[in-house]
Amino acid sequence: MFALLSAARKALTGQTRTEHRPATLAAPGPRHSRRALALALPAVALVAACQPISMGGNTGPSINTQRPVPVALLVPRGSGKDGDAILAASLENAARLAASELNGVQIDLRVYDTQGSAEVTAAVTGQAISDGAKVILGPVYAANANAAGRVAAARGVNVLAFSNNPEIAGGNVFILGPTFQNTADRLTRYAVGQGRSRIVLVSGQTPEGRASAAAVESAALRNGASVVASVPYEFSQTGVLNAVPAVRDAAGRDAANADAIFLTANTAGALPLFSQMLPENGLGPDKVQYIGLTRWDIPPQTLDLPGVQGGWFALPDPGLSAQFNSRYTAAYGTAPHPIGGLAFDGVAAIGALVRQGRSDALSTAGLTQGSGFQGVGGVFRLLPNGTNERGLAVATIQDRQVVVIDPAPRSFAGTGF
Structure with missing residues (x-):
C-alpha cells in the first residue's frame, strides 16, 4: 500500500515514469510503413478537427464475402516513444489471434505503422485504402484517429479506432475504447x-x-x-x-x-x-x-x-477476460497489453459481419447493428454517434x-x- 501511495504522490506532483515489459512480436504478415508517403500527404489531412467529415447515410464499401476481406490495422510502431512498440505488437498479436478464430471467415489483415504521428497516419490510411482495405482498424491516439477518419471519409471507408475519446467519434469514425x-x-x-x-x-x-x-x-x-x-x-x-x-x-x-x-x-x-x-x-x-x-x-x-x-x-466480464488472456499468453508467451484486446474485438466484429454474407456488411448500418458483438470482455456494440456500449x-x-x-x-x- 505504501508503494501505491508513493506512486500516487509522484503522479500528483508530476514525478512519474512508466516502465514496460518486453513483448513477443507478432507472427509475420504484410506490413507497410511511412517511407516516402509523408511527402505526398493530402493537404486536408493536415487540418486538425474535432470530428472527421461525415459520409452521411448508410455508407461503406461493398465487399465480396466469398473472398478474403482486406482489413487495414494501424498501429503506433516506429514512434520512438516508450511503450508504443510493445502496444503495437500486442494489438497485432490480438488481431491475428482473432482472425485465426473466425471459423471459416477469411480476413486479409494488413498492418501499417503510423509512427504515432497524425501526418503519417493520414498517409498510410490513404495507402491502405488504395491497397484495397474495406475498413480501417485503429489507430490508437485521438489525433491520429481523426486524421485517419478524414482521409477514409473521402474514400467511403469506416474507421474503428482504439481511442476512448468521444470527441473524435462520429461520422465514419467509431471508437472501441471503453468510455x-x-x-x-x-x-x-x-x-x-x-x-x-x-x-x-x-x-x-x-x-x-x-x-x-x-x-x-x-x-x-x-x-x-x-x-x-x-x-x-x-x-x-x-x-x-x-x-x-x-x-x-x-x-x-x-x-x-x-x-x-x-x-x-x-x-x-x-x-x-x-x-x-x-x-x-x-x-x-x-x-x-x-x-x-x-x-x-x-x-x-x-x-x-x-x-x-x-x-x-x-x-468487463472477468471470466471472459481471463479466457482471452489465457489464449493470448499461450499463443505469444506473454500477457496482452491492457488495451490489446480492442484489436481482437475489432476483428471479431468485422468477422461476425462478414459471416452474414452481405455486400454491405461493413456499412454504417452493419457496424451499428443493435445486437452487437462478442468481445474479449463480453458483449459490446457500436452506436450511431460513433461511441460504444459495453456490457x-x-x-x-x-x-x-x-x-x-x-x-x-x-x-x-x-x-x-
Whole structure:
C-alpha cells in the first residue's frame, strides 16, 4: 500500500515514469510503413478537427464475402516513444489471434505503422485504402484517429479506432475504447437500484477529470440519481488534501443529504490518497457508499487500500477476460497489453459481419447493428454517434479480493441497455 501511495504522490506532483515489459512480436504478415508517403500527404489531412467529415447515410464499401476481406490495422510502431512498440505488437498479436478464430471467415489483415504521428497516419490510411482495405482498424491516439477518419471519409471507408475519446467519434469514425459515459451509466443504474441515488461527485480539475465528471452528471440525470454536491480539486497532493474537508462536509453534514461518493480518480492519481484520507476523517466506507469510475483492481496493490473496501466499480466480464488472456499468453508467451484486446474485438466484429454474407456488411448500418458483438470482455456494440456500449459487471472489494456483485449481461436484450 505504501508503494501505491508513493506512486500516487509522484503522479500528483508530476514525478512519474512508466516502465514496460518486453513483448513477443507478432507472427509475420504484410506490413507497410511511412517511407516516402509523408511527402505526398493530402493537404486536408493536415487540418486538425474535432470530428472527421461525415459520409452521411448508410455508407461503406461493398465487399465480396466469398473472398478474403482486406482489413487495414494501424498501429503506433516506429514512434520512438516508450511503450508504443510493445502496444503495437500486442494489438497485432490480438488481431491475428482473432482472425485465426473466425471459423471459416477469411480476413486479409494488413498492418501499417503510423509512427504515432497524425501526418503519417493520414498517409498510410490513404495507402491502405488504395491497397484495397474495406475498413480501417485503429489507430490508437485521438489525433491520429481523426486524421485517419478524414482521409477514409473521402474514400467511403469506416474507421474503428482504439481511442476512448468521444470527441473524435462520429461520422465514419467509431471508437472501441471503453468510455467514461458507458461506465458511469452502468454504475449509476446499479446504485439507484440499490437505493443509492444521492451522489457527491469528486473530480480533478484536468481535462480527463472534467470529462469524467460530465459523464457522471449525465448518467445521474438519465438514471434517476442526483448529484447533491460536486467537489472539484486541483490535481496535486495539496489539492487532494484541501478537498477532503469539502467532501466530508458534503457527504456527512446530514445523513439524508448523500448516500454515495463517486470518485473519478484512478489508481495512478488521487484515488490512493482519497481512500486513505477520507476514512481518517470519519468518512469511511461504513458510513457512505464509495463508487469508482475507474478500475480498482489494477494494479493489485489497490485492493489493500482501506477506502476501497466495500466500494463499487465496473469491469468487463472477468471470466471472459481471463479466457482471452489465457489464449493470448499461450499463443505469444506473454500477457496482452491492457488495451490489446480492442484489436481482437475489432476483428471479431468485422468477422461476425462478414459471416452474414452481405455486400454491405461493413456499412454504417452493419457496424451499428443493435445486437452487437462478442468481445474479449463480453458483449459490446457500436452506436450511431460513433461511441460504444459495453456490457460491464459491477464488482466490490471484500477482504482485499474482487467480488462480482452484479454480473455482466451477455446480450443487449435484457434490462439496463
